[in-house]
Amino acid sequence: MRLGLTLLASAVLAAPALAAPDYTPRDYVEVRNAEWTRDAVIYQLNTRQFTSEGTFRAATRQLPRLAAMGVDIVWLMPIHPIGEANRKGSLGSPYAVRNYRAVNPELGTEADFRAFVAEAHRLGLKVILDWVANHSATDNPLTKSHPEWYTRTPEGALMSPQGTDWSDVADFDYSQPGLRQYMTESLAHWVREYGIDGFRCDVAGYVPTDFWETARAELDTVKPVFMLAEWEQRDLHARAFDATYGWGWKEAMQKLVRSGEGAGAIRGYYAAQAETWPRAAMRMIYTENHDQNSWDGVASQIYGPAYEAAIALSFTGSGLPLIYNGQEADNDRQLKFFERDPIVWKEGKHAALxxxxxxxxxxxxxxxxxxxxxxxxxxxxxxxxxxxxFTRGAPGERIFAVFNLSPRPHAVTFDKARHHGRYTDALTGAPARFGGGETLDLPAWGYRIFKETK
Structure with missing residues (x-):
């Protein structure tokens, strides 16, 4: 027994010392955002409905107007050929992709698309493509050339993603290395050959995160890209995506509008954002997009008298704002998703806002x-x-914003000195000063935004 204890003691003394733990905070987000994403505003463009022609050529003529608005990134809904088998409506869903490396002839030619990207870049705009990695059209040639790349029913048939009614698409199986290589090379094809600047990735959470991480690393070897995930998950920001959807913002805003209960829901959203998401994680905020417009309703009707306040908060609170095509023209109807249904363009009352x-x-x-x-x-x-x-920014360069998120008017006074300073009204240019004792009269759903002056 004494010999055993001696040997044990000798082994302990001979063992290498454990490395001291490193308690230095690390940045969870390793993605390096391109400099042009710093102040970016996204504009979603549905080529099918954006102009009366529904083509890249017609859309190209509208790019100077978008540049004059000040938007930075133009997100094009899927531009690829659409499947014909099990097609929904007469034109089908652009999210049923028949060929990942071709242009839908209904929208124009490859040359037309190149011209669109070239003009956007000339005007200082970036272009991102909607990418559907999780599933393809049921008649995509890959179903024949690589049948092993698809998820199957117990009977061996192609199947839609589980829990969906997407009967026009077949679910991919990302346990297949060949599929991962093909999809990554297809993404890189559009960056390398057409010069696009990134992707909005449809139902990104349905695809394994490690695929996106590998793809992002490959794309960044071609050029710095911007990646937006249609999903709400922190892990996607670590090494794959610049931005994810802020669905929680939309849900909180719509909840308080419906109930009239006040600001609690949005206060809770921003608190959770600050406590549980990395600050480097961009969260895309919107009052309207294609899904909401087509399936839920028109933004101006959903938000009613709170619409302008919701728009203003989407730009001044933390978040990456999105404008859906037609919002600046006060589009007042749900655009058909599977048919041609061009936006009726007019001078909208919200364009100036x-x-x-x-x-x-x-x-x-x-x-x-x-x-x-x-x-x-x-x-x-x-x-x-x-x-x-709330305020944002250091003293001398702050934004001070006040939102009455209720159907009740209020005479508002302020506690503490967090906002004290000299300001101008950011929308009217009128001077304002806050030093204590002020009252701000806000109508139902009213808001004010002030920019500090030095």
Whole structure:
């Protein structure tokens, strides 16, 4: 026994010392955002409905208008040939891809698309493509050339993604290395051959995260890209995506509009964002997009009298704002998803608001995206149940915003000195000063945005 203890003691003394743990905080987000994403505003363009012609050529003629609005990234809904088997409607869903390396002839030619990208770049705009990696059209040639790349029913048939009614598509099986290689090379094809600047990735959470991480690394060897995931998951930001959907923002805003309960829901969203998401993670915020417009309703009807406040908050709170084509023209109907249904363009009453908010975001570092911007600091008010007030930025360059997120008017006073300073109204240019004792009268769903002056 004594010999055994001696040997044990000798082994312990001879064992190498354990490395001291490193308690230094590490940045969870390893993705390096391209500099042009700093103050980016995204504009979603549905080529099928964007012009009366529904073509790249017609859309190209509208790019100067978008550049003049101040948007930075043009997101094109899928531009690939659409499957014919099990097609929904007469034109089918653009999310039923028949060929990942070709252009849908209904929208134009490859030369037309190249011209679109070239003009966008000339105007200082970036172009990202909608990418459908999780499934293809049921008549995509890959179903014949690589049948092993698809998920199968117990009987061996192609199947839609589980739990969906997407009867026009077949689910991919990402346990197949060949599929991963093909899809990554297809993504790189559009960056290398057409010069596009990134992707919005459809139902990104249905595809394994390690695929996206590998694909992002490959794409960044071609050029710095911007990647937006249609999903809400922190892990996607680590090594794959610049931005994810802020569905929680939309849900909170729509909840408080429906109920009239006040600002609690949106306060909870921003609190959870600050506590549980990395600050470098860009979260895309929107009042309308193609899914909401086609299936839920028109934004102006969903938000009603709170619509302008919702738009303004999407630009001043933390988040990467999105504009859906037609919002600036006050589009007042749900666009058909599987048919041609062109937007009726007119001078919209919200066009000027969008332009002012974009200009404010561009000129104000505190409002920039992700790691580039400043956190929100809540300013307590006398009407905290209904009113949400906050600052962003360091003293001397702050934004101070006050939102009455209720159907009740309020005379608002402020506690503490978190917002004290000299400002101008960011939308009207009127001077304002806050030093204590001020009252701000806000109508139902009213808001004010102030920019600090030095």
């Amino acid at each position: 969008f332009a002012k908010l974009i200009a404010l975001k561009t000129a104000t570092p505190a409002l920039h995206n992700g790691r580039f911007g400043a956190p929100m600091v809540e300013v307590p008010t006398s009407e905290s149940a209904d009113v949400y007030a």
